[in-house]
Amino acid sequence: MRHLSSPTNPTLSSTYLLHLDRGSSGPASSRSAEVGLLVVCRYMSVCAASSRTRARRSADRHCPLKMDQKEADPSFIPGTGQVVLYGEFTGTDNPKVKYAVSLTEEDLSVQKVLAPSSPAAGRNKLSFSLKDCVGARSLREEDDHRHADPGGVYFSAYFYPLRKRWMSSGAARQRVEQRFRVASLRDPRANLEEAEKWARAIRERAGLLRPLGHGVVLSAVRQPCRVMLLVNPQSGKGQALGLYNGHIQRMLSEAEVPHTLLITERKNHARELVREADLSQWDALVIISGDGLLYEVINGLLEREDWEQAIHTPLGILPGGSGNALAASIHHYSGAPLVSSEELLVSCGFILCKGLVSRMDLISVHLGSGQRLFSFLSLAWGFVADVDVESEKYRHVGAARFTVGTLVRLASLRVYRGRLSYLPVADGDDAERGVIPNGAQHTFHNSCNSNNALKAKRRDPPMLTGPTDTLLAPVDRPVPSDWVVVPEEDFVLMLAMYQSCLAEDLLAAPNATLDQGVIHLMYVKAGITRASLLKLFLAMEKGTHLATSCPHLEYSRVRALRLEPYAPKGLITVDGEAVEYGPVQAQVHRGLARMITG
Numbered sequence: 119m120r121h122l123s124s125p126t127n128p129t130l131s132s133t134y135l136l137h138l139d140r141g142s143s144g145p146a147s148s149r150s151a152e153v154g155l156l157v158v159c160r161y162m163s164v165c166a167a168s169s170r171t172r173a174r175r176s177a178d179r180h181c182p183l184k185m186d187q188k189e190a191d192p193s194f195i196p197g198t199g200q201v202v203l204y205g206e207f208t209g210t211d212n213p214k215v216k217y218a219v220s221l222t223e224e225d226l227s228v229q230k231v232l233a234p235s236s237p238a239a240g241r242n243k244l245s246f247s248l249k250d251c252v253g254a255r256s257l258r259e260e261d262d263h264r265h266a267d268p269g270g271v272y273f274s275a276y277f278y279p280l281r282k283r284w285m286s287s288g289a290a291r292q293r294v295e296q297r298f299r300v301a302s303l304r305d306p307r308a309n310l311e312e313a314e315k316w317a318r319a320i321r322e323r324a325g326l327l328r329p330l331g332h333g334v335v336l337s338a339v340r341q342p343c344r345v346m347l348l349v350n351p352q353s354g355k356g357q358a359l360g361l362y363n364g365h366i367q368r369m370l371s372e373a374e375v376p377h378t379l380l381i382t383e384r385k386n387h388a389r390e391l392v393r394e395a396d397l398s399q400w401d402a403l404v405i406i407s408g409d410g411l412l413y414e415v416i417n418g419l420l421e422r423e424d425w426e427q428a429i430h431t432p433l434g435i436l437p438g439g440s441g442n443a444l445a446a447s448i449h450h451y452s453g454a455p456l457v458s459s460e461e462l463l464v465s466c467g468f469i470l471c472k473g474l475v476s477r478m479d480l481i482s483v484h485l486g487s488g489q490r491l492f493s494f495l496s497l498a499w500g501f502v503a504d505v506d507v508e509s510e511k512y513r514h515v516g517a518a519r520f521t522v523g524t525l526v527r528l529a530s531l532r533v534y535r536g537r538l539s540y541l542p543v544a545d546g547d548d549a550e551r552g553v554i555p556n557g558a559q560h561t562f563h564n565s566c567n568s569n570n571a572l573k574a575k576r577r578d579p580p581m582l583t584g585p586t587d588t589l590l591a592p593v594d595r596p597v598p599s600d601w602v603v604v605p606e607e608d609f610v611l612m613l614a615m616y617q618s619c620l621a622e623d624l625l626a627a628p629n630a631t632l633d634q635g636v637i638h639l640m641y642v643k644a645g646i647t648r649a650s651l652l653k654l655f656l657a658m659e660k661g662t663h664l665a666t667s668c669p670h671l672e673y674s675r676v677r678a679l680r681l682e683p684y685a686p687k688g689l690i691t692v693d694g695e696a697v698e699y700g701p702v703q704a705q706v707h708r709g710l711a712r713m714i715t716g
């Protein structure tokens with residue numbers, strides 16, 4: 119056995135090679151044991167192509183195995199960037215099988231080390247994009263009892279790449295763990311350091327790949343970041359806690375996100391918790407529930423005296439309800455196709471672990487009684503509001519509750535009378551004019567770091583907190599002159615959307631984005647047949663309803679709206695929750711909240 123010290127090549131900042139020459143003498147058993155203890159570990163900080171070549175020569179010279187050099191050598195990896203780490207490790211299942219592992223700025227490549235004569239040589243490489251990586255860590259055998267390898271040292275990287283489904287078309291995120299045994303040195307502490315070096319290098323690169331200028335990384339805000347995880351055990355089919363135990367706990371552990379689980383006990387519990395919380399203790403507020411719990415959290419934050427800072431607390435959503443419209447919207451913005459409920463949970467868990475924070479629009483809603491509330495998703499009247507509330511009794515069927523509710527309501531289709539007015543988005547309109555409170559530009563940086571100032575503010579919630587609504591006239595006065603008053607007074611539905619999905623499988627506002635400062639206003643005029651309305655909802659599953667040229671469907675991009683129902687009784691929903699019935703008006707506040715969007 120020869121121990122080769124660091125080469126003098128200055129471009130290899132930290133290179134060490136420790137290997138057993140296959141041709142060395144010694145008992146066969148000790149040779150094979152030492153081969154198992156492999157062999158080449160290189161830490162390369164190679165800055166120029168010429169130095170890469172020198173590194174390759176150095177590696178070639180010392181490589182102990184007559185393997186396919188071209189395939190195992192990181193310099194030959196096609197289509198990838200510069201190699202920053204290279205090593206050969208055994209896997210976890212079979213200590214005789216070795217893998218050449220290369221880390222670049224973009225991916226982790228793994229290749230089984232095979233003899234050049236092997237028919238599979240050169241065809242067994244896997245590459246994992248670091249964009250799909252949520253974490254990496256070193257482990258000792260004591261940490262994990264799955265492998266009977268006392269004292270064994272490993273590093274693991276956790277990926278959630280989009281993979282084709284087995285039984286159906288399309289793709290969804292699926293978990294892939296890559297775990298390697300580090301045994302290059304006799305000293306277990308040195309092996310652990312090596313494993314930690316790899317885990318750290320992978321984590322760093324996985325974080326660095328986040329697009330610049332799009333937001334900040336949650337984990338960069340404060341280490342360790344602390345997440346308040348609010349669970350509504352009653353949401354959806356009552357399975358939110360099971361979803362946490364089944365998926366989310368493991369994902370957060372892989373991403374090393376410390377969190378405190380708080381289980382709500384009643385309606386408005388989350389709202390009270392958030393209103394009273396010392397927000398300096400939390401880096402993010404995340405819910406596992408339907409949209410109703412996030413509605414509570416947002417309104418709780420905006421009821422605080424320090425609402426301006428409080429509403430900059432990063433928020434996250436993991437789908438545990440029956441509609442999960444915001445979770446589906448955030449998944450949609452990631453560019454991924456629509457997925458099933460469980461796949462949506464994994465996708466949103468992945469987004470949470472990546473931890474990128476973006477701005478999200480909020481809509482200020484005024485009810486006839488003077489009550490004001492904040493909405494992040496939708497304002498509905500007529501058919502959609504009725505289905506939302508009436509389908510509560512089908513909650514046990516999960517997301518299918520809306521399909522059942524739609525069919526039931528179609529059978530008793532009715533007309534809703536009222537006056538609808540809105541302020542359209544003008545051509546070339548500056549979306550932020552008069553919309554962001556106090557004209558302040560909230561950067562992601564200050565939005566996330568400002569929490570230090572947020573000590574608990576114990577006081578009764580004031581009657582009206584939150585940004586000023588500059589676009590709205592008092593509800594008992596006529597709308598301003600630049601508003602449009604809809605000539606029709608008979609409707610089947612009015613739906614104002616500010617995010618793309620109305621439910622997991624309903625792409626109601628396909629062009630919506632998280633923070634465009636736009637309300638997508640749709641209404642269906644009376645006179646539509648049941649068949650045409652059903653067709654519209656079916657088209658909505660693909661987001662093509664606006665292109666169906668249905669003469670009864672109208673669509674406008676607006677900044678504010680007012681609805682004055684004529685009947686004294688009925689249903690209006692805000693984010694899927696029924697609110698007081700009567701006149702209602704609303705305006706958008708662009709990018710007021712902060713949302714973790716991956």
Ligand SMILES: Nc1ncnc2c1ncn2[C@@H]1O[C@H](COP(=O)(O)OP(=O)(O)OP(=O)(O)O)[C@@H](O)[C@H]1O
Pocket residue numbers: 350351352353354355381382383384385386387407408409410411412414438439440441442443694695
């Ligand atoms: N522990 C609890 N017991 C009863 N109700 C609760 C509890 N915690 C929260 N709630 C209320 O339950 C209602 C429904 O919650 P949520 O929206 O999260 O689930 P969902 O209705 O199943 O999902 P979705 O809104 O996606 O359809 C909300 O109004 C929320 O305030």
